[in-house]
Amino acid sequence: MQKILISQQELDEGAGQFDEYMQFVKHRLSVDLDPRTVLFSAVSLISKDGLKVELGSFRDAAAQNVDNWLIEYYGARAHIEFALPRIAYRIDGATYLLMMPVPRMDLIPLTVAVEDLTDSAAASISAKRLLALTNDFNEFYDALYEISELLPTTVIHLRDAAQRILQGPMFFGLARWDTLMFVEKAMKELLPKGISVKGADGHDVRGAVHEAWLAAGLPALPMELLDDVMCSHTVRYSETTMPMDTTLKAHHSSVRLGALIARNLKTLDGSKNELSIKLESVRPDPLLSVARIEKAITIINGGWSRVELSR
Structure with a gap:
């Protein structure tokens, strides 16, 4: 040309x-x-x-x-969708996806925070239920900013698990497997090159993988959360429907574990006059890169403020 x-x-x-x-x-x-x-x-x-x-x-x-x-x-x-990975959540018996925008917002309409929630459904949520939803939303919002430090190839399993839960009971087994894969890969990201867990033991996040984690000098993870996410590799092929309660509980426990794991990673320093990130790091997932930058700046400014959900 x-x-x-x-x-x-x-x-x-x-x-x-x-x-x-x-x-x-x-x-x-x-x-x-x-x-x-x-x-x-x-x-x-x-x-x-x-x-x-x-x-x-x-x-x-x-x-x-x-x-x-x-x-x-x-x-x-x-187009870069400026929203963190969705979290599957149940409201009045129906499953929705929670959406947390980047940059962080202090006030979010309920029908924006909960995808596909209608005005009628939002109006029917009790004050007590709305408070519980708001508390969970804030916990997950904070956790997802921590999780943004993990590799995109790890976080993709968290995204996939939420989508599979939304798709219905036929996909709960795959959701459980993606949940386990997310936690397993997150833990292994922090293991030194000299420590590895392979074979069937490589999926045992509460056993062999956690032992390797501790051997690397990393702080113990809550065993009750690891218990929640553990499942057999056979769930990927099972024709028996997994229970919704345990599937959703595993999903939420994986978010909490992901945040605990990611806090052990070296993060961007937002205290400098200039904050830069290499293009090579941005390419795999631009959204996660933007989230890491905002997190670095917010830490210096005193941390996150509570998010309120409005009807």
């Missing part, structure tokens, strides 16, 4: 040969790029062309023009 050059003013105004220049930028991007993070790659190229683009906390006009062009080109594929 023919080389296209534009002035800083054209970039700032999105005018002149801006469209042709962006086509030239797109042409030079990696063929295996992720549309969700293409903005960062594009800005890197544009900066190397000698143009100024501010993509920090305060995005300048040039960055906004580039972002708008890429969104127009890639459409929904360029």
